[in-house]
Amino acid sequence: MQLESKVPSGPLTEKWSKYRGEQKLVNPANKRKFTLICVGSGLAGAAASASLGELGYNVKCFCIQDSPRRAHSIAAQGGINAAKNYPNDGDSIWRLFYDTIKGGDFRSREADSYRLAEVSAAIIDQGVAQGIPFARDYGGLLANRSFGGAQVSRTFYARGQTGQQLLLGAYSSLSRQIATGKVQMYNRREMMELVMVNGKAKGIIVRNLITGEYESHAGDAVLLCTGGYGNVFYLSTNAESCNCGAAVKAWRKGALFANPCFTQIHPTCIPNSGDYQSKLTLMSESLRNDGRVWVPRKKGDKRAPNEIPESERWYYLEEKYPSFGNLVPRDVASRNAKQVCDAGHGVGPTGYAVYLDFADAIKRDGRDVVERKYGNLFDMYLNIVDDNPYETPMMMYPASHYTMGGLWVDYELQSNIPGLFVLGEANFSVHGANRLGASALMQGLADGYFVIPYTVAPYLASIYGEAGQVKEDNPAFKEATQQVDDGFKKLMSINGNRTPDSIHRELGKVMVDKVGMARNEAGLKEAIDKIRALRDEFWKNLKVPGILDDFNKNVEKAHRLADYLELAECMALDALTRQESCGCHLREESQSPEGEALRKDDQFAHVSAWEYTGFNKEPKLHKEPLVFENVELTQRSYK
Amino acid sequence: MSDTINITLKVWRQKGADDKGHFETIPVKDVETHMSFLEMLDTVNEQLALEGKDIIAFDNDCREGICGMCGCLVNGIAHGPLKAMTLCQLHMRKFSDGDTIAVEPWRAKAFKVVKDLVVDRSPLDKIIQAGGYISANTGGAPDANSLPIPMEVAEKAMDAAACIGCGACVAACPNASAMLFTSAKVSQLALLPQGRPEAAKRAINMIRTHDACGFGNCTNERECEAVCPKEIKITNIARLNREFIKASIGSDVM
Numbered sequence: 001m002q003l004e005s006k007v008p009s010g011p012l013t014e015k016w017s018k019y020r021g022e023q024k025l026v027n028p029a030n031k032r033k034f035t036l037i038c039v040g041s042g043l044a045g046a047a048a049s050a051s052l053g054e055l056g057y058n059v060k061c062f063c064i065q066d067s068p069r070r071a072h073s074i075a076a077q078g079g080i081n082a083a084k085n086y087p088n089d090g091d092s093i094w095r096l097f098y099d100t101i102k103g104g105d106f107r108s109r110e111a112d113s114y115r116l117a118e119v120s121a122a123i124i125d126q127g128v129a130q131g132i133p134f135a136r137d138y139g140g141l142l143a144n145r146s147f148g149g150a151q152v153s154r155t156f157y158a159r160g161q162t163g164q165q166l167l168l169g170a171y172s173s174l175s176r177q178i179a180t181g182k183v184q185m186y187n188r189r190e191m192m193e194l195v196m197v198n199g200k201a202k203g204i205i206v207r208n209l210i211t212g213e214y215e216s217h218a219g220d221a222v223l224l225c226t227g228g229y230g231n232v233f234y235l236s237t238n239a240e241s242c243n244c245g246a247a248v249k250a251w252r253k254g255a256l257f258a259n260p261c262f263t264q265i266h267p268t269c270i271p272n273s274g275d276y277q278s279k280l281t282l283m284s285e286s287l288r289n290d291g292r293v294w295v296p297r298k299k300g301d302k303r304a305p306n307e308i309p310e311s312e313r314w315y316y317l318e319e320k321y322p323s324f325g326n327l328v329p330r331d332v333a334s335r336n337a338k339q340v341c342d343a344g345h346g347v348g349p350t351g352y353a354v355y356l357d358f359a360d361a362i363k364r365d366g367r368d369v370v371e372r373k374y375g376n377l378f379d380m381y382l383n384i385v386d387d388n389p390y391e392t393p394m395m396m397y398p399a400s401h402y403t404m405g406g407l408w409v410d411y412e413l414q415s416n417i418p419g420l421f422v423l424g425e426a427n428f429s430v431h432g433a434n435r436l437g438a439s440a441l442m443q444g445l446a447d448g449y450f451v452i453p454y455t456v457a458p459y460l461a462s463i464y465g466e467a468g469q470v471k472e473d474n475p476a477f478k479e480a481t482q483q484v485d486d487g488f489k490k491l492m493s494i495n496g497n498r499t500p501d502s503i504h505r506e507l508g509k510v511m512v513d514k515v516g517m518a519r520n521e522a523g524l525k526e527a528i529d530k531i532r533a534l535r536d537e538f539w540k541n542l543k544v545p546g547i548l549d550d551f552n553k554n555v556e557k558a559h560r561l562a563d564y565l566e567l568a569e570c571m572a573l574d575a576l577t578r579q580e581s582c583g584c585h586l587r588e589e590s591q592s593p594e595g596e597a598l599r600k601d602d603q604f605a606h607v608s609a610w611e612y613t614g615f616n617k618e619p620k621l622h623k624e625p626l627v628f629e630n631v632e633l634t635q636r637s638y639k
Numbered sequence: 640m641s642d643t644i645n646i647t648l649k650v651w652r653q654k655g656a657d658d659k660g661h662f663e664t665i666p667v668k669d670v671e672t673h674m675s676f677l678e679m680l681d682t683v684n685e686q687l688a689l690e691g692k693d694i695i696a697f698d699n700d701c702r703e704g705i706c707g708m709c710g711c712l713v714n715g716i717a718h719g720p721l722k723a724m725t726l727c728q729l730h731m732r733k734f735s736d737g738d739t740i741a742v743e744p745w746r747a748k749a750f751k752v753v754k755d756l757v758v759d760r761s762p763l764d765k766i767i768q769a770g771g772y773i774s775a776n777t778g779g780a781p782d783a784n785s786l787p788i789p790m791e792v793a794e795k796a797m798d799a800a801a802c803i804g805c806g807a808c809v810a811a812c813p814n815a816s817a818m819l820f821t822s823a824k825v826s827q828l829a830l831l832p833q834g835r836p837e838a839a840k841r842a843i844n845m846i847r848t849h850d851a852c853g854f855g856n857c858t859n860e861r862e863c864e865a866v867c868p869k870e871i872k873i874t875n876i877a878r879l880n881r882e883f884i885k886a887s888i889g890s891d892v893m
Contacts, residue, residue, distance in 0.1 A: 047777070050777065051776075051777040054776045054777060065700055065706070065708055066698060066708065066759070066760055066761070067760065067761065067763070067764050067804065068764075069707070069764070069767075069804055070700055070701075070706040070707060070708050070804075072700070072701060072706070074701065074705055074706050075701045075703055075705050075706065084783070086784060122778075122780070124783045125780040125781065125782055125783045126775070126777060126778075126780045127783070128780065128783040128786065128833070129773065129775035129780035129781070129833060130772070130773055130775055130833075131772075131773045131796070131827065131828050131831050131833050131834050132800075133793050133794075133796040133797035133800050133827065133831070134783075134793070135793070135797075136787075136788060136789075136790045136793045137790065138790055139787060140787030140788050140789050140790065140793075141784050141787055142783055142784055158797060158800075159797060159801075161705065161801065163705075164705055164801075164803075165797075165800060168800065171767070172767065172771055172772035172773070173772060173775075173777070175764065175767045175768040175771060175772055176768070176772045176774060178764075178768050179768040179769065185764075187761065187764075210753055210754075237703075239700040239701040239702065239706060240699055240700050240701075240702065241700050273673045274671055274673065274674075276671065276674050276678045276679075276681065276682050277678070278675075278677065278678050278681055278702060279702045279703075281702075281703050282703075383724070383728060383730070384675075384728075384730070385673075386673070386730070386732055449777045449778075450777070450778075453777065497689070499685055499688050499689065501681075501685060502685075543688065543689070543691075545687070545688040545691050545692065545693065545694065546693050546694065550754075551696050551753060551754040551757065552694075553684075553694065553696065554688055554694060
């Protein structure tokens with residue numbers, strides 16, 4: 001299979017304007033003949049639905065929650081990057097692009113990452129026009145801060161609720177289009193199947209999560225804006241309903257899944273406290289600016305932290321990385337936390353936590369200063385853990401947070417299935433092997449507001465004669481519905497004795513342990529065997545109480561888990577074949593003599609795109625070479 | 640580290656909007672006090688599932704207090720006993736061994752029960768659709784800094800914008816009014832210069848839709864403010880009233 005990236009020719013800085021100048025347009029009178037299906041209502045989905053509705057297309061938007069305002073984009077705290085250079089501190093489109101591609105460890109396309117930086121400024125303008133109350137300075141102009149170790153202050157924010165405010169902005173525009181009738185909104189629907197007619201995406205089957213009924217929806221193109229697959233780890237910072245279902249359905253229909261092993265693990269999350277744990281809460285990374293990370297030097301030391309004398313504390317980050325210390329990048333911090341816990345130094349009830357200690361900061365700056373900076377985070381910690389961080393060190397452990405991998409798309413955000421577009425976290429396109437802080441919000445909105453309205457047009461222009469031709473009475477819908485129903489009946493008929501959660505929890509442990517931050521060949525092979533065994537267990541021993549035609553969370557969970565059990569194996573396989581350390585991940589066999597991550601550009605400067613070949617069959621690898629004409633590939637060093 | 644307690648749950652069970660519904664008493668043993676309230680419900684459900692019984696339906700999603708999806712009356716209080724917190728942030732250590740805990744869905748004429756603790760809050764979306772936006776199409780927005788907004792104004796707008804649309808205000812109000820919710824959005828947009836051009840139309844259309852959805856009127860009980868997990872103030876309702884009166888008297892949108 002030839003993977004055609006469709007990146008326009010010409011200099012990097014002119015590609016997007018050249019594309020916009022030369023692309024085919026859809027005449028305004030013809031736009032109303034097309035119906036676009038948008039799955040998901042987060043930043044990408046809400047922005048796309050609203051913008052396409054404004055242009056005159058008919059849009060059907062689907063969300064899994066009871067309202068589009070609840071999509072998980074809402075939980076992002078820190079901020080959104082934009083190359084505005086308001087602080088006059090040397091930022092530019094080029095610098096944001098370079099930081100993005102370097103941060104991604106040179107595993108994304110230059111042109112896609114450049115376009116992201118290029119449209120970033122317009123997102124802020126759009127947000128302000130919508131009434132988003134961004135933080136401001138005394139003079140009334142917008143405030144900026146530096147985020148995630150960036151050398152420039154390019155991050156815009158709305159208190160600690162930037163994701164919420166940006167999502168509510170997109171939701172308000174979406175609501176306006178719903179009121180005009182250009183967007184039809186379907187809440188509490190989950191996509192169950194992608195319907196294809198003559199090789200093109202022409203609709204979806206959804207399940208109504210209240211009644212359990214299946215519904216057919218036909219359209220001229222399908223946009224998946226369904227987020228990432230971080231919940232494959234069971235415990236993650238994602239919301240309960242975040243899932244990879246829509247992407248996996250498309251994968252099974254032939255869409256390629258790119259770089260599934262590129263997942264981001266966030267170093268500072270409140271650790272797991274028992275088997276009942278349902279999610280991990282992220283604490284802002286800014287805590288590492290003043291907190292010191294340590295574990296007891298003695299393995300299995302169960303003493304309370306305050307009883308452990310200074311000489312018996314191991315400040316492992318400060319010792320190993322004298323120049324960056326506690327501020328090493330996310331992946332390095334995460335990996336080292338796991339290593340010391342695996343070696344038996346971990347603390348807390350499960351032995352999988354490290355201390356983040358503010359005693360020195362309080363001594364140095366006073367409690368007031370620390371409280372002013374981190375008061376709300378300390379309160380949050382106190383409420384969840386019931387331990388006062390002003391007196392005892394916090395406990396932290398890394399957790400799955402974001403997935404850079406996703407469905408393969410070309411420059412137009414179109415997958416290899418004609419008519420199937422993928423936006424936001426659900427695609428693989430711009431973050432490479434690691435994502436910069438405050439760039440997830442930027443990408444979701446860039447794709448939805450400023451990319452898809454242009455890039456969907458050439459496809460629609462090319463199928464103009466087919467506009468609105470495929471309807472819900474097409475036999476393909478009946479057939480797909482039947483298959484979906486058969487699948488559910490099969491799940492319900494297993495009638496074993498394990499709940500979906502108990503199997504998912506076990507899958508999560510395998511993934512965290514073997515397919516997470518640091519991996520090796522033996523571990524990955526072991527993981528694949530274990531995932532297969534769990535899949536067998538699932539299909540033999542699953543129990544789904546209740547009935548199908550009802551509001552039944554167990555049905556939803558079981559169905560999503562079946563998808564995870566397939567994608568998990570592909571993630572492990574992807575990690576196994578990528579024999580280099582890169583981005584978030586250390587491949588233990590690929591280290592420098594100093595024990596640092598070693599990328600292998602001569603062998604792995606490509607996108608790994610996996611083709612589904614059938615249930616219980618190994619997916620097939622396709623490679624899209626990454627060509628770098630504008631940046632020099634450098635290795636990171638944090639020593 | 641973690642203690643355990645035994646509790647008795649009295650949970651509202653209702654198959655759907657047409658079912659009458661009833662309380663079911665479920666004794667729950669050995670609840671670890673480090674669990675969140677929703678994790679306690681998870682473990683009860685896990686047990687019910689293994690026994691082949693219908694699990695308790697409840698809405699939740701982010702479990703970090705921002706999506707607004709969760710929420711029940713716990714012992715008659717929306718989101719439970721803690722101030723300024725959503726239900727997902729309530730932990731079992733706030734309860735004592737031997738407690739009986741009543742759990743009910745939001746009770747309001749405008750919110751139909753979907754199942755057990757789940758209600759239909761789509762009327763809140765309808766209120767937003769009636770005008771809770773600024774009509775700014777994508778593209779063509781002026782530079783973000785072309786419109787300076789005093790910091791205090793932006794902060795006040797942010798206070799109002801923090802609403803998560805959970806519906807606790809409606810559940811707590813004796814009149815089942817959604818005025819706090821409506822006023823938060825009207826205030827946010829009325830405070831900002833971008834929102835002024837449509838302010839009059841917005842206030843009137845959102846109030847009309849609010850009433851048409853079956854929400855009651857505000858009689859200054861302040862119950863909404865007391866339970867709001869994001870501490871939205873009722874001064875927003877005063878601002879809404881001013882906007883509404885201004886719109887009714889001084890404009891031609893009536």
